[in-house]
Amino acid sequence: MTTWELQSAVHKAVKANLHAGMTELELADVITGVCPGWQGDLISGERTSQIEGPPTDRVIKSGDVVLLDLQICSENQWSDLTRVYFVGGMSDEQKIAYRQVVDALKTGEDNLYPGKKAKDLWELCRRAIGTEFAFTHHAGHRIGEFPTEEIVSEPRFVPECEDSLMAGMVVTLEPALYYPGKFGIRLENNYLITDNGCERLCKLPLDETEYIVKG
Numbered sequence: 001m002t003t004w005e006l007q008s009a010v011h012k013a014v015k016a017n018l019h020a021g022m023t024e025l026e027l028a029d030v031i032t033g034v035c036p037g038w039q040g041d042l043i044s045g046e047r048t049s050q051i052e053g054p055p056t057d058r059v060i061k062s063g064d065v066v067l068l069d070l071q072i073c074s075e076n077q078w079s080d081l082t083r084v085y086f087v088g089g090m091s092d093e094q095k096i097a098y099r100q101v102v103d104a105l106k107t108g109e110d111n112l113y114p115g116k117k118a119k120d121l122w123e124l125c126r127r128a129i130g131t132e133f134a135f136t137h138h139a140g141h142r143i144g145e146f147p148t149e150e151i152v153s154e155p156r157f158v159p160e161c162e163d164s165l166m167a168g169m170v171v172t173l174e175p176a177l178y179y180p181g182k183f184g185i186r187l188e189n190n191y192l193i194t195d196n197g198c199e200r201l202c203k204l205p206l207d208e209t210e211y212i213v214k215g
Contacts, residue, residue, distance in 0.1 A: 003079035004190065004202035006072050010034045011083060011204060018213045020062040020087050024055035031070070039151075040080075041069040048084070048184035051137065051176075062088035062215030065183040069174075076146045080172050081202055082188035088215020090208060097177055097185045098208050104128035104175035105187050105206070108139065112171070112191055112198035118161035125157075125175040135176040135186070143170045143190065169193040170201070 001009070010031055017030045028042055042055040045064040052069070060066060069082040086094060107128040108121055122139040129135075144153035155163035157173075165171065171193060176186035187206065191198040 001074055003072050003074040003077045004081075006035055006074045007070065007079050007081050007202055008204055010038070010070060010072070011068075014068065014085065015211070015213060018060070018066065018085055018087070020060055020064075020215045023057050023059055025057055027060070027066070028055040031068075035070075035072055037073065039071040041067060041082075043067050046181055046183065049178045049180050049182055051178060051184060051186075060087055063091070065094065065185065067184060067186060069186065069188065071151050073146060077170075078143050078146055078151045079190055079202065080143055080151055080188060081190060081204065082174055082186050083204060083211060084185055084187070085211045085213055086208070087213055089212055093179075094183065094185070095208065097179070097183075100129050100131065101175050101177060101185045101187050102206055104134075105173055105189065108173040108175065109189070109191070109198065109200070112165065112173070112193060113196065114165055114167045114193060116165045118155040118157045118163050118165070119159050121157040121173070122159055122161075125173065129175060129177055131177060133177045133179055135178065137176070139175055140171055140173040140188075143172060165193050167193050167195050 041052040048067040066085040125139040139157040141156040174188035178184035
């Protein structure tokens with residue numbers, strides 16, 4: 001099973017089991033049941049506005065956003081994917097925020113090709129979100145080669161990085177926005193940079209209706 005197929009299997013289990021009343025740690029157990037070696041962020045509710053963090057004993061409630069940023073290795077290849085779930089439905093504010101982040105992700109995708117500067121990808125994704133609550137962290141990064149490099153490797157897509165993409169790199173895009181004390185939305189896909197553009201490496205959908213679970 002490729003690392004991206006394993007990601008899909010994890011999210012299938014999450015969608016089947018995530019519900020109001022369970023704790024973040026119980027959701028982590030669901031993920032571990034599919035992929036014991038996963039790493040990353042598992043946060044819910046107002047914690048999602050804090051960008052990152054490990055699972056806690058916080059009880060997930062109806063109306064919460066649940067953010068999963070999962071780093072998984074299979075067949076000697078890392079993946080680094082982020083999705084958000086909506087417990088019991090989406091508020092209008094959450095729908096708007098989600099679609100802004102999707103637009104930013106697609107804008108970045110259209111600009112993934114050899115020679116594109118990392119700093120320009122950061123600026124394009126931030127501008128596409130178009131709100132003061134847009135992310136200030138990196139807009140993506142190269143995924144390091146297993147086992148010699150870090151998962152999050154250079155170049156990182158940040159304002160000061162002059163490095164350019166090269167064919168053969170595996171990279172992420174992860175635009176986001178965060179409403180302080182309320183919720184955060186981050187989406188992350190993985191891509192292979194090709195001679196003429198990019199190839200998306202995971203088929204997890206982006207349609208928000210795929211990520212609404214029972215309240």
